[in-house]
């Protein structure tokens with residue numbers, strides 16, 4: 359699903375108005391109707407007090423139009439106009455008149471006034487600012503935002519929590535509405551998925567206001583939200599007459615004394631996702647653990663017992679995954695550097711492999727094209743330097759990925775795969791996955807997909823999606839706290855099955871037919 363910028367959404371508005379031969383207030387009315395129906399289906403006429411805080415732009419216009427619909431259907435409402443500017447939008451004014459025609463008189467709030475009392479069981483509709491916020495709100499408006507946040511009422515934000523910008527992080531983290539639920543129009547907004555801004559949103563949902571399909575389809579976006587429809591076409595079915603040689607030979611290099619488990623996890627995940635063959639390269643101390651825990655894997659050992667000192671092998675890997683638990687000893691850095699001089703296989707670099715790269719950046723020039731890097735936030739900072747905010751982080755990541763022609767996977771609650779100026783935002787996964795070794799599993803999964811013939815970008819996007827889905831399946835079995843990296847591996851197979859599971863409703867209809 360595409361993630362549009364504010365400019366693209368405004369352009370979609372204009373395009374739709376032109377093509378459907380409607381006036382702009384029709385779109386506003388559609389927006390209000392969608393929200394009304396959403397609320398009504400949940401409230402079922404309940405006489406709960408609904409406080410609508412409406413700005414003077416089109417987000418406020420949505421709120422005022424919604425107030426009218428709620429009133430006409432018997433709901434108990436209070437409307438407040440947050441009078442932050444005298445530049446009121448045309449459609450806001452039109453809807454304000456429609457409200458007044460029905461003898462509904464909103465209360466006008468400005469810098470001098472007291473804020474209304476809000477009950478614990480009331481509902482607040484936040485329609486102060488939408489995607490048009492382009493500078494810091496005045497102090498009294500911030501005070502109002504703070505006031506709403508401290509109330510215990512349920513906050514429903516229209517389109518986007520007020521105070522949240524589309525393309526930057528606000529300076530003061532308290533200046534944004536903390537929404538219980540966001541009803542966003544047509545497409546999700548990038549800020550919903552970034553750690554510094556996503557925290558203001560508890561849940562979000564999209565409402566279709568009928569923006570023109572052709573525009574939405576044809577317009578290219580930098581960011582895309584990756585769900586099932588996006589990954590399904592990537593899936594490569596296994597062929598009846600295929601053999602293990604068709605699914606590649608993965609080579610996983612890593613481990614050090616006390617950290618052989620990282621290689622075990624990556625290797626197991628790599629096999630579980632379908633790699634045809636797998637060889638691991640570990641220090642001598644890893645030989646017995648590897649051979650006993652993973653009989654399917656072949657093992658080559660370093661001359662040294664506790665760490666990797668040379669990377670000598672006699673096989674032609676389809677893909678190499680390197681770095682998990684490897685350590686950053688001087689001699690290991692040398693071995694890694696020598697390996698990069700001769701390696702031509704596609705690479706997936708994780709953990710200490712990344713730390714070595716950030717300590718020895720000249721090695722970045724030795725990476726094959728489309729090398730996959732899988733940093734967690736700290737490793738990413740070592741690679742990119744300190745960023746100003748999450749939007750700056752994405753810009754730096756895009757520049758880095760372009761400079762070294764690498765695929766940069768920014769891991770987190772919504773992992774973002776960066777390549778070729780684009781960002782693929784993952785939709786699966788959960789906080790249960792914040793647990794030791796889950797990154798090793800991801801690196802192994804991506805390695806195993808490349809082995810099977812997926813290109814490195816598809817392997818990254820698909821691998822990240824399946825990894826999160828395995829996490830979601832693990833949570834449904836054992837709750838958040840008990841998710842472990844090993845459980846993620848155990849659920850890779852179920853994640854594949856889940857990809858092809860049809861929604862129950864659909865199955866039911868078919869059975870009836």
Ligand SMILES: NC(=O)C1=CN([C@@H]2O[C@H](COP(=O)(O)OP(=O)(O)OC[C@H]3O[C@@H](n4cnc5c(N)ncnc54)[C@H](O)[C@@H]3O)[C@@H](O)[C@H]2O)[C@@H](O)CC1
Pocket residue numbers: 367368370371385386389413414415416417418419420442443447486487488489490491492493494495496516517518543544567569
């Ligand atoms: N295609 C869509 O998605 C549609 C969007 N609509 C609504 O329109 C909203 C966008 O409306 P607007 O562009 O009018 O913008 P907003 O309603 O977000 O309001 C901001 C307005 O105030 C000004 N402003 C920005 N920051 C300010 C500040 N700190 N202090 C004072 N004034 C400030 C801006 O110039 C802008 O006109 C959307 O979020 C959505 O709610 C709907 O009305 C219908 C269609």
Ligand SMILES: Nc1ncnc2c1ncn2[C@@H]1O[C@H](COP(=O)(O)OP(=O)(O)O)[C@@H](O)[C@H]1O
Pocket residue numbers: 733734769770771772773786787788789790791792793794795796797798799800825
């Ligand atoms: N809150 C979260 N929600 C969803 N996924 C998460 C969350 N926290 C961590 N993850 C995922 O778990 C993995 C953690 O990777 P990493 O920190 O490298 O773990 P490790 O070093 O222990 O292997 C990443 O893929 C990340 O996206």
Ligand SMILES: [K+]
Pocket residue numbers: 417484485486487488515516517518519520
């Ligand atoms: K809002």
